[in-house]
Amino acid sequence: MEYGLQPYQLEPVRRDDFEVDDDVIDNVQIREEQEEEWRKYNKEWCECQRCGLMPTAVECLCCHEIGNVVRKMNLGLEDELKCIVEHFEFEFVCLHPGVIRTALVARHDVRRNQLVDPIPNETFRLKAYRQFTYWVHDRLGKAIRRVIPACVVGRIRQEYPSDNGAYVGFKEADLQA
Numbered sequence: 040m041e042y043g044l045q046p047y048q049l050e051p052v053r054r055d056d057f058e059v060d061d062d063v064i065d066n067v068q069i070r071e072e073q074e075e076e077w078r079k080y081n082k083e084w085c086e087c088q089r090c091g092l093m094p095t096a097v098e099c100l101c102c103h104e105i106g107n108v109v110r111k112m113n114l115g116l117e118d119e120l121k122c123i124v125e126h127f128e129f130e131f132v133c134l135h136p137g138v139i140r141t142a143l144v145a146r147h148d149v150r151r152n153q154l155v156d157p158i159p160n161e162t163f164r165l166k167a168y169r170q171f172t173y174w175v176h177d178r179l180g181k182a183i184r185r186v187i188p189a190c191v192v193g194r195i196r197q198e199y200p201s202d203n204g205a206y207v208g209f210k211e212a213d214l215q216a
């Protein structure tokens with residue numbers, strides 16, 4: 040994908056850079072409308088080689104297709120990353136149980152609920168998705184912005200697998216996180 044690769048490499052991210060991302064969001068919406076069903080059957084859309092096929096076309100999204108993710112991959116790093124899951128911060132922010140648990144505590148504290156151990160993997164997983172959104176976009180934003188690239192979903196599921204092998208899509212996850 041062209042967008043995001045050239046112009047912003049070594050510049051600090053400015054708030055108005057999100058405008059670029061809105062183009063991507065529009066692309067996602069158009070794609071959803073056109074029902075690009077082919078995405079569910081072959082992985083030509085994946086540039087990072089880490090994405091798996093997902094059950095819906097809109098979830099079949101590579102990290103290289105999201106402007107803010109591409110910027111994150113290029114920003115201030117010596118080597119260009121092939122995939123956002125290789126970013127050194129990804130492991131801390133989106134996978135580390137201490138960080139995810141602390142984010143859960145903060146959320147429960149705001150709601151004045153007590154967090155009860157043991158925390159199910161599903162709760163960790165949904166919070167990890169949310170962590171990714173905050174990390175990459177600096178905010179929650181529109182629902183469509185919360186589509187998590189398939190490579191990231193796969194890595195988070197690997198870390199916090201489902202007991203019964205069942206996973207909810209990002210839309211359902213969104214309601215629970």
Ligand SMILES: [Zn+2]
Nearest residue numbers: 085087090101
């Ligand atoms: Zn990919």
Ligand SMILES: [Zn+2]
Nearest residue numbers: 087102122190
């Ligand atoms: Zn990727």
